[in-house]
Amino acid sequence: MEAVAVIDFETTGLSPAQGDRATEIAALIVHDGKVVDRYQSLMNAGVRIPPYIQALTGISDAMVRAAPPAAEVMREVADFVGDRPLVAHNAAFDCKFWDAELARIERRRRQEFACSLLLSRRILPQAPSHKLGALVEFAGLPLAGRSHRALADAEMAASLLRHLEDELRRRYQVREVSHELLRRIQGTPKAKLAQCLAGHRQAR
DNA sequence: TGCCAGGCCCTCTTTAGGGCCTT
Numbered sequence: 124m125e126a127v128a129v130i131d132f133e134t135t136g137l138s139p140a141q142g143d144r145a146t147e148i149a150a151l152i153v154h155d156g157k158v159v160d161r162y163q164s165l166m167n168a169g170v171r172i173p174p175y176i177q178a179l180t181g182i183s184d185a186m187v188r189a190a191p192p193a194a195e196v197m198r199e200v201a202d203f204v205g206d207r208p209l210v211a212h213n214a215a216f217d218c219k220f221w222d223a224e225l226a227r228i229e230r231r232r233r234q235e236f237a238c239s240l241l242l243s244r245r246i247l248p249q250a251p252s253h254k255l256g257a258l259v260e261f262a263g264l265p266l267a268g269r270s271h272r273a274l275a276d277a278e279m280a281a282s283l284l285r286h287l288e289d290e291l292r293r294r295y296q297v298r299e300v301s302h303e304l305l306r307r308i309q310g311t312p313k314a315k316l317a318q319c320l321a322g323h324r325q326a327r
Numbered sequence: 328t329g330c331c332a333g334g335c336c337c338t339c340t341t342t343a344g345g346g347c348c349t350t
Contacts, residue, residue: 134350138332176350215334216349
């Protein structure tokens, strides 16, 4: 697959529309299944983190106060990612924060997201849960560190993405996996997956 | 202090409801 950027945000809550802000971001450049570059930073958006979120992520108000301003971090990470297609686990969530934080620095997203959650529901329907950590365990992939920290979660999403690519090649005989094909798969109803992949199968 | 969202997907569905997933 072409180089893509796998990203993960930690935030103060679930909705930028309700005033929630990003507290940490990680972005990994993944090429042919390998992580070739990494960016990670806490960011200071000048907001308090609710105690239950601090308990969930381990990211405290003090840690964020000592971090660079959110605007500076978002400029850096947007430049780091460039025009590469994006991937995230439950991308609807990360897409909302990516767009909202970019809008604050008067920049706009130039590429589409693929979603490893939607993909795993189709490619690994037998998994007992489609939470990131549960999928990593189900697939026998290595744990990357503390869950609910941006870099560890991005590393796990990148290794899940590679596993999903491998499954498409092995189990579904897909010749070449591209970001565009992933987008097509995630937008296809589960029952029509075989039909969606028919034109992408290896000749046997 | 307590509360807040939204898209996907299944089913005892489609004139709807509720669980899953992200923090």
